Amino acid sequence: MSKKEKKIAKESQNKTIQAEVNIGMIGHVDHGKTSLTYAITGKWTDTHSEEIKRGISIRLGYADAYFYKCPNCQGPEAYGTSNKCKICGSETRLLRKVSFVDAPGHETLIATMLSGAALMHGAILVIAANEKCPQPRTEEHLVALNISGTKNIVVAQNKVDLVSREEAIQNKKDIEEFLKKYGYDNVPIIPTAAPLGLNIDLLIEAIENTIKTPSLKKDAKLKMYIARSFDINKPGTNIEDLKGGVIGGSIMQGEASVGDTIEITPGLNGKKIVTKIKSIAVADGTIDKARPGGLVAFSTDLDPSIVRNDSMRGQIASAQNSLPEPTNNITLEIKPLPRFIYKINESEIKIKEILMITIGTANVLASVAKQEKKDIYHVITKNPVVAEKGDRVAISRKDETGWRLAAYGVVL
Numbered sequence: 001m002s003k004k005e006k007k008i009a010k011e012s013q014n015k016t017i018q019a020e021v022n023i024g025m026i027g028h029v030d031h032g033k034t035s036l037t038y039a040i041t042g043k044w045t046d047t048h049s050e051e052i053k054r055g056i057s058i059r060l061g062y063a064d065a066y067f068y069k070c071p072n073c074q075g076p077e078a079y080g081t082s083n084k085c086k087i088c089g090s091e092t093r094l095l096r097k098v099s100f101v102d103a104p105g106h107e108t109l110i111a112t113m114l115s116g117a118a119l120m121h122g123a124i125l126v127i128a129a130n131e132k133c134p135q136p137r138t139e140e141h142l143v144a145l146n147i148s149g150t151k152n153i154v155v156a157q158n159k160v161d162l163v164s165r166e167e168a169i170q171n172k173k174d175i176e177e178f179l180k181k182y183g184y185d186n187v188p189i190i191p192t193a194a195p196l197g198l199n200i201d202l203l204i205e206a207i208e209n210t211i212k213t214p215s216l217k218k219d220a221k222l223k224m225y226i227a228r229s230f231d232i233n234k235p236g237t238n239i240e241d242l243k244g245g246v247i248g249g250s251i252m253q254g255e256a257s258v259g260d261t262i263e264i265t266p267g268l269n270g271k272k273i274v275t276k277i278k279s280i281a282v283a284d285g286t287i288d289k290a291r292p293g294g295l296v297a298f299s300t301d302l303d304p305s306i307v308r309n310d311s312m313r314g315q316i317a318s319a320q321n322s323l324p325e326p327t328n329n330i331t332l333e334i335k336p337l338p339r340f341i342y343k344i345n346e347s348e349i350k351i352k353e354i355l356m357i358t359i360g361t362a363n364v365l366a367s368v369a370k371q372e373k374k375d376i377y378h379v380i381t382k383n384p385v386v387a388e389k390g391d392r393v394a395i396s397r398k399d400e401t402g403w404r405l406a407a408y409g410v411v412l
């Protein structure tokens with residue numbers, strides 16, 4: 001056992017640990033993302049369909065898993081999510097805790113998928129073997145991932161139990177060709193059947209070899225994308241018993257400790273919000289110090305009424321004075337996605353056209369004010385945004401049916 005492994009093993013016995021990597025579950029609707037997440041983690045993340053019915057905001061689903069390996073067995077069978085080996089029964093050792101981020105595959109939810117892409121260190125692209133590859137969202141999700149700079153992926157060729165051997169082989173060839181088109185070479189393609197739990201060990205082995213834990217930059221200042229925010233008080237709680245607002249999200253860089261003062265940007269009404277971290281929680285307990293990986297929640301001393309109903313979603317929590325001032329004016333170099341799957345992309349971007357721009361996890365509407373030269377546009381956003389030079393953003397355009405991922409941009 002290495003020093004690091006010993007440390008993890010010790011920590012996992014004694015206290016709650018934080019996930020260290022975020023793995024996106026991406027792909028077309030009904031290809032099995034949510035059931036595959038369940039097959040790996042034992043948890044359902046699918047709150048989306050219910051949320052659609054109720055017409056409320058759509059969240060990303062998170063589910064954590066501990067990956068273990070048997071020290072006495074060889075090959076993929078040695079991998080699993082149990083602290084006992086399924087082959088020889090010996091005690092396994094913990095590799096790491098990972099967090100799965102389940103992105104909605106429905107076409108109307110592309111904005112949620114795009115904001116989720118910013119959080120993913122790697123992804124499992126779920127492709128059903130019984131449909132022609134690629135389906136529209138298969139392609140759109142891979143492109144979104146590419147825009148956010150995520151290169152490490154594993155393909156789960158799912159539903160292989162529903163096709164013949166010959167069909168599975170042909171489908172695999174189609175998948176390889178599709179991946180190559182977007183510059184993804186040497187991607188492991190693992191045949192799976194989520195409801196049967198088929199090849200989950202192989203999939204875990206491929207994840208361990210392909211999607212590494214991002215290294216922690218020592219002097220980087222805290223930057224957390226806020227995905228959720230809520231008021232934990234029951235209605236009618238006495239003022240003196242009220243607990244402060246909670247913000248949840250993923251830390252992209254730096255660390256946060258209980259007692260730290262943080263800033264929420266762009267904040268409210270054009271003003272940053274300053275608050276203190278009173279406690280830090282992950283799904284299964286509390287921790288004193290948080291770093292990148294998984295979903296973490298800070299309880300703060302903010303007035304709970306201002307964080308209700310995910311009102312802080314898309315904002316950034318950071319170390320004080322570490323981010324540029326929020327702005328409504330940004331200049332972008334816009335590169336249309338080559339041909340791609342939507343007709344909208346064949347027409348030029350027009351002055352006064354309304355675009356949807358995804359910066360980090362924030363989706364904002366922006367009006368095209370001026371074309372400065374070829375591919376360089378000045379846009380005015382409806383709400384203030386935090387834009388750092390060199391940030392890569394996803395740009396969606398509207399056609400008759402809704403928003404379509406159409407281009408990517410770089411903040412100048």
Ligand code: ZN
Binds near residue numbers: 085
């Ligand atoms: Zn074993």
